[in-house]
Amino acid sequence: MTARLLVLGGGPGGYTAAIRAGQLGCDTVMVEQGRLGGTCLNIGCIPSKALIHVAGAFAQAAAQARGTAFGLRAAGAPSLDFARAVEWKDGIVDRLNAGVAALLKRSGVRTVHGRAEILDGKTCRVETDTGPQTIRTEHLLLATGSEPLELAALPIGGRVMSSTGALSLPEVPAHLAVVGAGYIGLELGMAFAALGANVVVVETAERILPGWDAELTRPVLRGMERLGIEVLTGTEARGLAADGALLVGSPGGAERAIPAEAILVAVGRRPCTRGFGLERLDLAMNGLCIRIDERCATSMRNVWAVGDLTGEPMLAHRAMAQGEMVAEIIAGERRAFDKVAIPAICFTNPEIVAVGLSPIEARQAGHEVRLGHVPFSANGRALTEDDEEGFVRVVARADNHLVLGIQAVGRGVSELAAGFGLALEMGARLEDLAGTIHAHPTRGEALQEAARKALGHALHI
Template identity: 40%
Template structure:
């Protein structure tokens, strides 16, 4: 007979949605059990996604900066890449340190952590199958689902498990392929491509749509694309991958598009064409939890599923698949469970692409405003007029605001440039607070900083900024 236990709240998934939900509930006095298949807490984001990729992108940026110093009169010898040591640094000193921190937090809060795969038996019961040891049955009063998502690799491209990578495999740094193909010009493909290019691989990117990062405004993508075309071997847009075949000398790829080589040979291929919700093996039907045609769990404004005592947050509860969205949803779900007046109603969810330069945006994009016919005024401040950008020799950046024409209320914020991922939160706060451009321009920003570009961009709503002349309107 399998062991049977009970808990007040069951949380399935220990990623950026699951473990914060467990901690919030434990802080409120609930008895919480957290179940995850991985014995390292943190989910995909910490173990196989956000954190390792950002550690590697930091190193890639340092490599770029060192190389750029030669033009400023400071020269270093070429870098020697110790791949094993680099891999160990990322996994032990970065990922491992954060794993340990989460484990300590759950222990201090009294959260019971179980390692294993959970499947529903009925609306109040799951079976937990551990990788080692005997399975157990767990009864619960309430449940928060946070199973996350998985990378998508079309079956037709799965021709060689050693050479065809998804994002998880690519971030393991098993080797530095001389020739790497990245299928997909979204943020995952470009971030990982940036890492491998900096470490010495010749990177080629293929994107089926007419531009990189299709959700971002073109004026924000332009500086990044210009830089990547120098660093990558090639970028092909409006191009389809017709076939992927294993060959003795590598992976042969056939392309279809205008002015593209018909056939290319690569040592490895990274498939970065999207992710899918990790809901297929939970037996949600036995719990009565409804999913849509794509496998996303249907939730209401409180993140409640079709079963009143079961909630869902994170990637599996709908797009966008962002860690910070999952963490914010976790708080809403726990507060709703406690009967507090909580609802998921964000005005802006920031998006950041951690390439070099970075791209960040929040709220209404110019592309969206045009498509939906929303009245707006676009304000742009080029970083060529930023003293701080000049000192960094990174003047390719741009800061822009979308505001209501009459009230000047801030509708959207977009930026491209070094470090904009750390600047976008000011724009998110402005949108959430219903701020107008004058609120930004009257907020004294420190000088010289890149954050000043938000202040000076806001000045354009009322005539001209100090450093960018603009004719006043009659």
């Protein structure tokens, strides 16, 4: 088999590149060992958000049974058929998986299912169900994604699991221990706590979500406290006791055993670089990641790499943007990747969104800044939803008012991410945000008000 473009990996970066290349008339073959859609669709973003939705609906029903501030009281405590919820989640994944296959077919992409092995920069052998298939190509795109990091003290197996196992549990565990207070651990930990699990979170850093600034994470910590989650920061997981409990301890402190039917290890991810012959290519590396330039080109001519394989931020939408760009470059267009506006979202309760620079990052970059901070307690829509936790924050240069970053924490703020990203991508200034008419009453008004506040003339606070 021959192709102009061979894509290894059918995740967001790979299938987006293949679809776009096919649209542009490029003869494309894509190889995927597992299910189309990669980690995000099958065992990551999509199923986890489905579980989070189930947990939120269950928690809302439980709150209504207790009685609300506006007088609503449901009769009796809610119950959940968890097996049916899992079946519903899996149905969503199946539907999207079939959609990816249909899009690839419509774009004329040939898909080969099997384990790929790189022979050289132009040749790949795939072990398929019907025997080996050799593919020669002009351009090779590597999009093999990432895999969960493991701890030597807690190898995956049995009650110790990665997020993949946690999303496949047959029932809600009575006791769940989460090792790692990053976004994956907290999203799933809070979801299971809302469903009734007794959750303990163990984190070696001194606070949760150490990659996010503390002002954004404090409302999430309060949300965890409301769910009854015990948070152990400055604490490391040391292994399993004889009875299966999780052993934890702080440096120089006494060891403690935490009972748990399930232990979720969520301490990060690493690029998938093993098992497909990558060592046969002479590629420059950045640690465990493949080094790329602003066009996603590697150190070998006509060998490209996108997504988690190339390092942080390991986000599906970054991989998609890179994949689309590479396809257009191969088709002859002039493109380069500018990462000024890659939204990062933590789907906890409340949610967190960050686009661009935080105040600390802006100052570290040498900017004098203006800040606009508006709490949702001053937002009419938040009050009518009976959920005023959180805020919107705008970071801008003090000299010319160019917006450098926008962050928010609160209910449903993930849906504000597109507007935040658009503002940075278009080079908006504070005056642009303040002068844009925002619909009332919406949570998005907090962005306009934050810009006004940064300019010194807030109207509603």
